[in-house]
Amino acid sequence: MMGGYPWIKVCGMTDGENIREVEALGADLLGFIFYPRSPRCVREVPAYLPVRAGRVGVFVNAPREEILRRHETFRFDFVQLHGDESPAFCAQLRERDGLRVIKAFGIGADPVDRLAGDYDGSCDLFLFDTRTSARGGSGRQFDWSVLEDYSGKTRFLLSGGLGPDSAESLRGFSAPLLAGFDLNSRFETAPGLKDASLLAAFLKQLQR
Numbered sequence: 001m002m003g004g005y006p007w008i009k010v011c012g013m014t015d016g017e018n019i020r021e022v023e024a025l026g027a028d029l030l031g032f033i034f035y036p037r038s039p040r041c042v043r044e045v046p047a048y049l050p051v052r053a054g055r056v057g058v059f060v061n062a063p064r065e066e067i068l069r070r071h072e073t074f075r076f077d078f079v080q081l082h083g084d085e086s087p088a089f090c091a092q093l094r095e096r097d098g099l100r101v102i103k104a105f106g107i108g109a110d111p112v113d114r115l116a117g118d119y120d121g122s123c124d125l126f127l128f129d130t131r132t133s134a135r136g137g138s139g140r141q142f143d144w145s146v147l148e149d150y151s152g153k154t155r156f157l158l159s160g161g162l163g164p165d166s167a168e169s170l171r172g173f174s175a176p177l178l179a180g181f182d183l184n185s186r187f188e189t190a191p192g193l194k195d196a197s198l199l200a201a202f203l204k205q206l207q208r
Contacts, residue, residue, distance in 0.1 A: 005155075005179050006178060007028035007180030008181055009027070010027045010030055010031065010182075013040075014046060015192065016047030017047070022194050022196060022199060023052060025203060027053050028180065030054070033058040034066075034070055040191050054078065055075065057074055057080065058080045058082060059080070060081075061083030061084060061085065064093065067079055068097060079101055080104060081104060082129075100125075102126070103116070106130065107128050111146070111149060112128065112146055121153070125157060127159050128147065128159060144173060147175055154177065161186065162181055162182065162183050164201065164202050167202055170206060183199070
């Protein structure tokens, strides 16, 4: 699972055959959303779960007990937290429960360091997404130039409105702590179903 950076994470997976297709394209991480208000929320265990790609459970202000209960079934490689979870909560999942943690931050006008600084040392990765009341999946891109001032120590995934037309700009984007790219709504045929041909073409462009 997961070679060198940058990783490709495809989030919002729900269907077994679609999971199998996307995994076969070489995605490093596949995300499963457990937020009831999301149109991509996993309502039942898919018929197929990834074997080569890592599994990421995505939660919004979920109790620790719920995260651990889902982990028993899905065996997450990471849990991704999109709510108001504290640094102490993240640290507990890592240190007491042995889970690797991705903390997501909605990027707007506030400096990135102000949002994420207190979480350095309590998370394995950060994810920088476009700020939205829906907690992600907006299909909108934020101004990447705000990351030029990021001085944290934690690697991050870049998210927020990345689509089939983003490959060229992503090839030109660099940051010392960039871990990879998070893809979701702009590669869908319907919420929770990814267009494998669009993803394949994007990955080919990205690798040029």
